[in-house]
Amino acid sequence: MRVLLVEDYPPLMKSVARGLREAGFAADVTGEGEEALWYALGNPYDVIVLDLMLPGLDGLSLLHRLRAAGRQTHVLIITAKDAVADRVAGLNAGADDYLVKPFEFEELLARVQALLRRSYIRKSPVLAVGPLRIDTAAHRVWRQEKELQFTAREYALLEYLAMRAGELVSRTDIWEHVYDFNSEATSNVVDVYITHLRKKIDSPGQPSFIETVRGRGYLIRNTPE
Amino acid sequence: MKSLSARLFAGMTGSFALLLIVFGLIIDASIEFMLIREFDFYLETVVRSLAGGIGSDWRSASLRLVPEALSDIPRVEGELFSQYWTDDGTVLAKSANLGNAGLPRFHGKDGRPQAQSLVLPDGRRARAAGMQVSIWPPGAVPESEKRVTIVVARDTSDLEAHLRQLRWLLLAAGAVTMTAAVMVSIAVIRGSLKPLRCAAEAIAAIKEDSLSARIPAADIPEEIVPVVDRLNELLGRLEDAFARERSLTADIAHELRTPVAGMLSIAGVALNSPRPPAEYREALEDVRQIARRMRSMIEDLLTLARLDSEAPKYKFVPVVLREALDLCWKDFREKADARRLTFENGIQADTRCVTDRNALAMIFAILVQDLMAEAAPT
Numbered sequence: 001m002r003v004l005l006v007e008d009y010p011p012l013m014k015s016v017a018r019g020l021r022e023a024g025f026a027a028d029v030t031g032e033g034e035e036a037l038w039y040a041l042g043n044p045y046d047v048i049v050l051d052l053m054l055p056g057l058d059g060l061s062l063l064h065r066l067r068a069a070g071r072q073t074h075v076l077i078i079t080a081k082d083a084v085a086d087r088v089a090g091l092n093a094g095a096d097d098y099l100v101k102p103f104e105f106e107e108l109l110a111r112v113q114a115l116l117r118r119s120y121i122r123k124s125p126v127l128a129v130g131p132l133r134i135d136t137a138a139h140r141v142w143r144q145e146k147e148l149q150f151t152a153r154e155y156a157l158l159e160y161l162a163m164r165a166g167e168l169v170s171r172t173d174i175w176e177h178v179y180d181f182n183s184e185a186t187s188n189v190v191d192v193y194i195t196h197l198r199k200k201i202d203s204p205g206q207p208s209f210i211e212t213v214r215g216r217g218y219l220i221r222n223t224p225e
Numbered sequence: 226m227k228s229l230s231a232r233l234f235a236g237m238t239g240s241f242a243l244l245l246i247v248f249g250l251i252i253d254a255s256i257e258f259m260l261i262r263e264f265d266f267y268l269e270t271v272v273r274s275l276a277g278g279i280g281s282d283w284r285s286a287s288l289r290l291v292p293e294a295l296s297d298i299p300r301v302e303g304e305l306f307s308q309y310w311t312d313d314g315t316v317l318a319k320s321a322n323l324g325n326a327g328l329p330r331f332h333g334k335d336g337r338p339q340a341q342s343l344v345l346p347d348g349r350r351a352r353a354a355g356m357q358v359s360i361w362p363p364g365a366v367p368e369s370e371k372r373v374t375i376v377v378a379r380d381t382s383d384l385e386a387h388l389r390q391l392r393w394l395l396l397a398a399g400a401v402t403m404t405a406a407v408m409v410s411i412a413v414i415r416g417s418l419k420p421l422r423c424a425a426e427a428i429a430a431i432k433e434d435s436l437s438a439r440i441p442a443a444d445i446p447e448e449i450v451p452v453v454d455r456l457n458e459l460l461g462r463l464e465d466a467f468a469r470e471r472s473l474t475a476d477i478a479h480e481l482r483t484p485v486a487g488m489l490s491i492a493g494v495a496l497n498s499p500r501p502p503a504e505y506r507e508a509l510e511d512v513r514q515i516a517r518r519m520r521s522m523i524e525d526l527l528t529l530a531r532l533d534s535e536a537p538k539y540k541f542v543p544v545v546l547r548e549a550l551d552l553c554w555k556d557f558r559e560k561a562d563a564r565r566l567t568f569e570n571g572i573q574a575d576t577r578c579v580t581d582r583n584a585l586a587m588i589f590a591i592l593v594q595d596l597m598a599e600a601a602p603t
Binding site: 010015032080081103106 | 475478479480482483484485486487488489490491493494497498508511514515559560562563564597598599600
């Protein structure tokens, strides 16, 4: 899942971005309001984590312009402004959630994940797709009773495909939602990770759980094994 | 006595009581004076009447004595006494009720009666009128003129009883009047101080969160209006001060919240999963950098608090301006780099000024912060 982090305080920006990436998110970061708007309008982020007090274009104005442009990306505001009026203003401007600084990183992560579930219309943090059970909160995956181990990028890819189970997911979609600007832009990087995933989740001698639709993308069928 | 109502009550009732006492004393003295005057007038009438009855061929036996000789004078309460003397003090006659005792001899001048108080032989108090009458026996030469002194006394116990009654009456009237005055004073004071009580209640109802409220001056007496106006002005200043304090507190909270969020986030991410020692070290270094910046921020806040509470104590020393600005910029470098802002110190290397180093650092920090907020990335 791809997240845009907009925060102008470098230590916080750096640590949150690192935490998000370690949690399997593709995270783009910026401390400038104008640049953040440009990123948000140009990329299909799943969640935008937005500070309000930014140099140049402030967070609320950015949010207004984002919504005015018709973007429905979920936005989590993180700010030191804790007055009720500030929260109301933020939520009324189109934010989906509001988190007051200082916060624990775990809470931020949980809220981002909750927004992601909302993006893909899921209430439970546990996804049951075919033989797989994916705990999106703990980032753990089981096939039947056996827990499978994944790298952060593999997990992110699996979670994205599972979130869109039953839908055809193009390579571009995967690229846009699982990789950030810092990822190596090689043409077959998605295919490489799909191959890694298949090795870990497929049963020997059985058809692959992740189906390739030639020239169009990939598909996880949401049917029990 | 700090209570205004108590002061007013004491003042009003005290003044009224004093006036009442003075007024009562004047009335008492006036009535006593008039009654005694009337009493004396009666005695003078009696003594004149007795004097008129002394014939030129007077003898002791022909002298009229009170009270027997009062047929032509209205009788009044109180026992009467009379006594006659010749020039040489020989008692010519005296009323029987004097017994063996006598009255003191005195008289007025020029044939006019004179009245005075005296004590009767039996110890009762009395008023008496004395008069001297000149008599020429028939065929006598002018040198043979005789003078007779007449003194008529009247027991004043009835008069004193009347005066006592009058004084009790005055006292009772005074007590009733005083009670009524006290009640009226209480009512008047309460009524007069009601606007003040209302104002006090309005002031008491004003809390920290309702400083925008003002004390209504509509029903306030004119004398109190300036006080209410000053109070309302004070409330306005308090409201402004509280607003400034809230704003400052919010600003401080904001300035502190972000670095605290940074430290929490760094620690949270570092502890989220096992990692090599170098990464822990990096996280700790980041936390230390933030803590140092917070320490600097807290010191600035303490300096501001000190400046607010006491006269600033500056230490003036020669300062190289370029170096001072470079030193200040160190705190902002990381943030500027993150925003791709460049910094160029254009101050000449040898430009110096004599100033307080800390105050100058604070000024530079504020300027740099404001410039960074407005600057566009290069």
